[in-house]
Amino acid sequence: MNYEVSGKDIILYEDDLVLDDVLDTGQAFRWNKTGVNSYFGYCLDTPLEISGSGGRFVLKNTDEETFLNVWADYFDLGTDYAALRREYSRDPALKEACAFSRGIRLLRQPPWEALVSFVFSSNNNITRIKGIIARLHEHYGHFPTPAELASETVDSLGYLRAGFRAKYILDAAQKVASGEICLENVKKMHYEEGKRELMKICGVGPKVADCVLLGGMYKTEAFPVDVWIKRVLEEYYPDGFPEEFYPTRGIAQLYLFNYIRKCREQKEV
DNA sequence: TTCCAGGCGTATC
DNA sequence: GATACGCATGGA
Numbered sequence: 001m002n003y004e005v006s007g008k009d010i011i012l013y014e015d016d017l018v019l020d021d022v023l024d025t026g027q028a029f030r031w032n033k034t035g036v037n038s039y040f041g042y043c044l045d046t047p048l049e050i051s052g053s054g055g056r057f058v059l060k061n062t063d064e065e066t067f068l069n070v071w072a073d074y075f076d077l078g079t080d081y082a083a084l085r086r087e088y089s090r091d092p093a094l095k096e097a098c099a100f101s102r103g104i105r106l107l108r109q110p111p112w113e114a115l116v117s118f119v120f121s122s123n124n125n126i127t128r129i130k131g132i133i134a135r136l137h138e139h140y141g142h143f144p145t146p147a148e149l150a151s152e153t154v155d156s157l158g159y160l161r162a163g164f165r166a167k168y169i170l171d172a173a174q175k176v177a178s179g180e181i182c183l184e185n186v187k188k189m190h191y192e193e194g195k196r197e198l199m200k201i202c203g204v205g206p207k208v209a210d211c212v213l214l215g216g217m218y219k220t221e222a223f224p225v226d227v228w229i230k231r232v233l234e235e236y237y238p239d240g241f242p243e244e245f246y247p248t249r250g251i252a253q254l255y256l257f258n259y260i261r262k263c264r265e266q267k268e269v
Numbered sequence: 270t271t272c273c274a275g276g277c278g279t280a281t282c
Numbered sequence: 283g284a285t286a287c288g289c290a291t292g293g294a
Contacts, residue, residue, distance in 0.1 A: 026275060118275085121274095121275055121276085122275085122276045122277060123273090123274065123275090123276045123277075123289080123290090124274060124275080124276085124290095124291085125273080125274040125275085125292085125293080126274085126275075127274090127292090127293080128274080128291070128292065128293085129274095129275085131292095161290080161291060161292085162290080162291085163289075163290025163291050163292095164277090164288095164289050164290050164291090165290080166290090168277085202277085202278080203276090203277065203278085204277085205276060205277045205278085206276090206277095207275070207276060207277085208275090208276070208277080211275075224275070225275095226275040226276080227274085227275070227276090228275065229275085257275080261275090
């Protein structure tokens with residue numbers, strides 16, 4: 001990790017980071033593009049304005065303590081993504097996906113924020129997910145706690161326009177607030193056990209559970225299979241995804257997801 | 270108008 | 283265990 005303090009800002013040097021690849025690809029739903037290579041967003045209630053490209057980034061109005069305690073972890077700066085890409089590149093399809101978007105990293109989000117985000121992601125599109133979470137944050141003036149959300153009703157959440165997902169988010173909040181499900185405990189569990197635990201929540205199936213385990217608990221074995229990844233598996237891995245990548249297959253999934261999605265977009269334009 | 274969006278719960282076999 | 287279907291909302 002290479003950085004320096006510059007007045008009120010942090011200057012970060014990181015070759016394996018492209019903001020569009022991490023902040024605008026459906027991993028986290030709390031970032032808005034404010035210009036070319038520039039974003040504003042949040043990790044829970046900590047705001048950040050970040051800009052940069054070509055291996056140099058500016059985290060505006062960020063002190064060193066916040067950088068080390070929040071953002072270094074959030075952007076997974078302790079992981080060597082060049083080494084991961086070299087490993088993945090033994091596989092032809094992954095090699096292409098890695099070359100296509102070099103700047104991907106796994107965003108390490110807080111468990112509760114990830115759970116809320118991905119419950120809203122079910123049968124939804126990224127633009128609407130972002131809108132729902134922005135309204136939620138704006139309504140409280142901060143990211144709501146499990147207890148705050150647990151005291152709501154389907155009717156009182158009407159302003160979110162979350163549709164059928166309102167009752168799901170209530171169940172998630174109630175189970176977490178009551179202690180029936182302790183996210184910190186789930187984080188300590190093995191992948192399979194944690195997945196079973198999360199799926200006790202109404203509205204959390206295999207895919208949402210994998211997203212929460214991957215993005216919110218750094219379980220890199222979690223491999224969320226959605227409509228896009230289904231296409232990847234059918235097209236490139238008819239005999240199954242290579243076992244050799246099992247420990248970090250969730251990160252491999254990020255490269256594949258972005259690759260297939262962006263290729264499809266380009267075809268449609 | 271119809272279809273679809275980073276799925277899930279339920280009913281049915 | 284596998285498969286079909288409805289589900290809220292809003293953009294294309």
